[in-house]
Amino acid sequence: xxxxxxxxxxxxxxxxxLLSVPVVIYGxxxxxxxxxxxxxxxxxxxxxxxxxxxxxALKLPSVTGSCSHPTGNGLGAILFxxxxxxxxxxxxxxxxALLLAxxxxxxxxxxxFSLGIIGPLFAWLIYRGSQNAGLPLSISVFxxxxxxxxxxxxxxxxxxxxxxxxxxxxxALSNFMLIFALTQIPLAxxxxxxxxxIIEKIIQIRPDIFERLNIFKIKSVxxxxxxxxx
Amino acid sequence: MNISIDxxxxxxxxxxxxxxxxILLGILTLIICLISQKPFxxxxxSLIMSSIIIFKAxxxxxxxxxxxxxxxxxxxxxxxxxxxxxxxxxxxxxxIGDLTIxxxxxxxxxxxxxxxxxxxxxxxxxxxxxPLNDIFSQLHKLKVPDIFIELALLMYRxxxxxxxxxxxxxxxxxxxxxxxxxxxxxxxxxxxxxxLFIKSWFKGEKVHLAMESRCYQGELRSMNKYSSLTLKHVLxxxxxxxxxxxxxxxxxxxxxx
Numbered sequence: 108x109x110x111x112x113x114x115x116x117x118x119x120x121x122x123x124x125l126l127s128v129p130v131v132i133y134g135x136x137x138x139x140x141x142x143x144x145x146x147x148x149x150x151x152x153x154x155x156x157x158x159x160x161x162x163x164a165l166k167l168p169s170v171t172g173s174c175s176h177p178t179g180n181g182l183g184a185i186l187f188x189x190x191x192x193x194x195x196x197x198x199x200x201x202x203x204a205l206l207l208a209x210x211x212x213x214x215x216x217x218x219x220f221s222l223g224i225i226g227p228l229f230a231w232l233i234y235r236g237s238q239n240a241g242l243p244l245s246i247s248v249f250x251x252x253x254x255x256x257x258x259x260x261x262x263x264x265x266x267x268x269x270x271x272x273x274x275x276x277x278x279a280l281s282n283f284m285l286i287f288a289l290t291q292i293p294l295a296x297x298x299x300x301x302x303x304x305i306i307e308k309i310i311q312i313r314p315d316i317f318e319r320l321n322i323f324k325i326k327s328v329x330x331x332x333x334x335x336x337x
Numbered sequence: 338m339n340i341s342i343d344x345x346x347x348x349x350x351x352x353x354x355x356x357x358x359x360i361l362l363g364i365l366t367l368i369i370c371l372i373s374q375k376p377f378x379x380x381x382x383s384l385i386m387s388s389i390i391i392f393k394a395x396x397x398x399x400x401x402x403x404x405x406x407x408x409x410x411x412x413x414x415x416x417x418x419x420x421x422x423x424x425x426x427x428x429x430x431x432x433i434g435d436l437t438i439x440x441x442x443x444x445x446x447x448x449x450x451x452x453x454x455x456x457x458x459x460x461x462x463x464x465x466x467x468p469l470n471d472i473f474s475q476l477h478k479l480k481v482p483d484i485f486i487e488l489a490l491l492m493y494r495x496x497x498x499x500x501x502x503x504x505x506x507x508x509x510x511x512x513x514x515x516x517x518x519x520x521x522x523x524x525x526x527x528x529x530x531x532x533l534f535i536k537s538w539f540k541g542e543k544v545h546l547a548m549e550s551r552c553y554q555g556e557l558r559s560m561n562k563y564s565s566l567t568l569k570h571v572l573x574x575x576x577x578x579x580x581x582x583x584x585x586x587x588x589x590x591x592x593x594x
Contacts, residue, residue, distance in 0.1 A: 111408055111411060111453060111457070112367075112408070112453065112456045112457050112460050113367075113370060113371065113379075113408075113449075113452040113453040113454070113455065113456030113457060114415075114449065114452075114453055116371070117368070117371040117372050120371065135482050135484060135485055138484055138488075139482070139484050142484060146545070147542065147545045149484075149487065149488070149491070149545070150491055150541040150542070150544040150545040150548070151538065151541040151542065151545070152488055152541075153487075153488045153491030153492045153495060153541065153544075154491070154492075154495045154499075154537040154538065154540055154541035154544070155534075155537065155538075155541070156488060156492040157491075157492045157495035157496045157498075157499050157537065158499060158533060158534050158537045160492070160496050160499075161496065161499045161500055161503050161533065162530055162533075164500075165503065165526065165529070165530070194485070194488075198485075198488060198489055198492055201489070202489075202492065202493070202496065204460070204464075205342075205463075205464045205469060205472065206340050206342055206343055206464070206469070206496075207340065207342065208342065208404060208407070208457075208460060208461070208464060211456065211457070211460050212364065212367060212460060212463075213367060213368075213371055213456060271419075271423065271445070271449075279423070282422060297523075300523055300527075301523060301526060301527055301530065303527075304523060304524065304526075304527025304528070304530075304531070305527050305530045305531045305534065306531075307527075307531075308527060308528060308531035308532075309531045309534060309535060312531065312532075312535060313535050313538075316535065316538050
């Protein structure tokens with residue numbers, strides 16, 4: 108869910124920019140290091156970003172009958188790790204603002220924070236956590252994408268109620284949460300299911316791709332997705 | 338899916354106008370829209386920007402109406418939502434249930450509505466008149482890291498290829514009843530997305546090969562065909578933005594409701 112252009116008061120736009128920019132800069136540094144070591148990874152990252160853009164523009168059928176768009180940040184975080192995913196998400200958000208008029212320039216910082224930082228970070232933490240707990244791959248992927256999506260919306264609700272704490276912060280938060288809970292939980296489940304199908308299909312059809320994904324990861328971590336490529 | 342904003346950005350009467358001027362005009366006006374504390378100036382800005390878009394850039398007004406329709410609808414929703422739920426001082430009670438319209442809620446709703454419409458018109462001016470390549474070449478001047486801009490340019494190129502590809506896959510699946518029922522839809526969408534990822538991955542490798550064979554040294558260069566701002570541009574910018582700020586000052590005492 109993007110916060111629309113002009114919706115946030117200026118002080119909050121600046122606040123979220125200040126929070127997001129350092130993380131994205133860190134991600135850019137990581138990408139710089141990776142691309143210096145492996146020059147072939149640059150176009151791969153770019154096409155993955157383009158893929159995330161197209162994925163986020165696909166219509167996702169939902170149980171409630173409404174349609175929504177997958178955020179793709181769970182997938183990005185699982186495949187590339189949270190730092191790289193945050194840069195890709197930032198690029199996707201810029202393109203969405205400029206090519207589709209979703210989101211906006213003034214709210215870009217807030218949208219990066221919810222969709223590009225909190226979402227991928229939680230997705231990645233939960234993915235790693237449930238992998239360490241020994242859960243099967245499909246369940247960890249589902250949980251990661253589900254919570255990544257859900258946390259994105261919780262963050263958005265938080266951002267909106269911080270910006271408009273009327274009559275009080277708590278009341279506004281519960282208002283926004285209620286609206287989101289009705290629509291977003293089914294969508295989060297949908298995104299989780301879709302991400303599982305995507306990952307399983309890629310493993311089934313072209314496991315060799317995942318071997319290449321190694322370059323984006325910390326080597327010592329055992330990851331079934333990388334194992335699948337070997 | 339079609340990205341007509343991109344088409345219009347390349348095919349309007351202002352596409353070849355100095356991008357630095359367009360970006361500055363769009364962003365500065367957007368900032369004024371946001372810092373406004375009363376709804377008057379943002380509404381004025383939306384009128385000015387919309388008329389530039391329609392009469393100067395010659396964007397078809399039907400398309401522009403559709404473009405501005407989404408935020409307008411969302412803005413009206415926000416306005417009602419805030420007027421009914423976000424206030425403490427009742428203005429008047431309606432006869433439907435115990436819904437009350439609040440004075441402060443209505444004021445806030447109007448302000449947010451006006452800011453959204455105004456800043457969306459600024460965003461529209463920027464995206465509908467300025468091709469993306471120009472925007473990125475300006476970001477380069479602002480010292481945004483090269484790797485970021487390069488990724489953006491490569492992405493920009495790939496997006497349209499993938500949209501074509503996903504459209505083709507979608508239609509192929511649809512003609513085979515791939516989207517018949519919820520379970521089928523998920524299966525088909527998952528297949529589409531994973532195939533798209535695989536295809537895009539190999540395309541990325543091919544792009545790298547193509548770039549390597551053309552002496553790619555880790556740096557993409559693009560030609561900048563525009564000169565920097567002239568004195569006239571600067572004066573127009575200063576005059577326009579300062580009259581808006583003066584307008585902010587003059588309207589700050591006015592009360593709407």
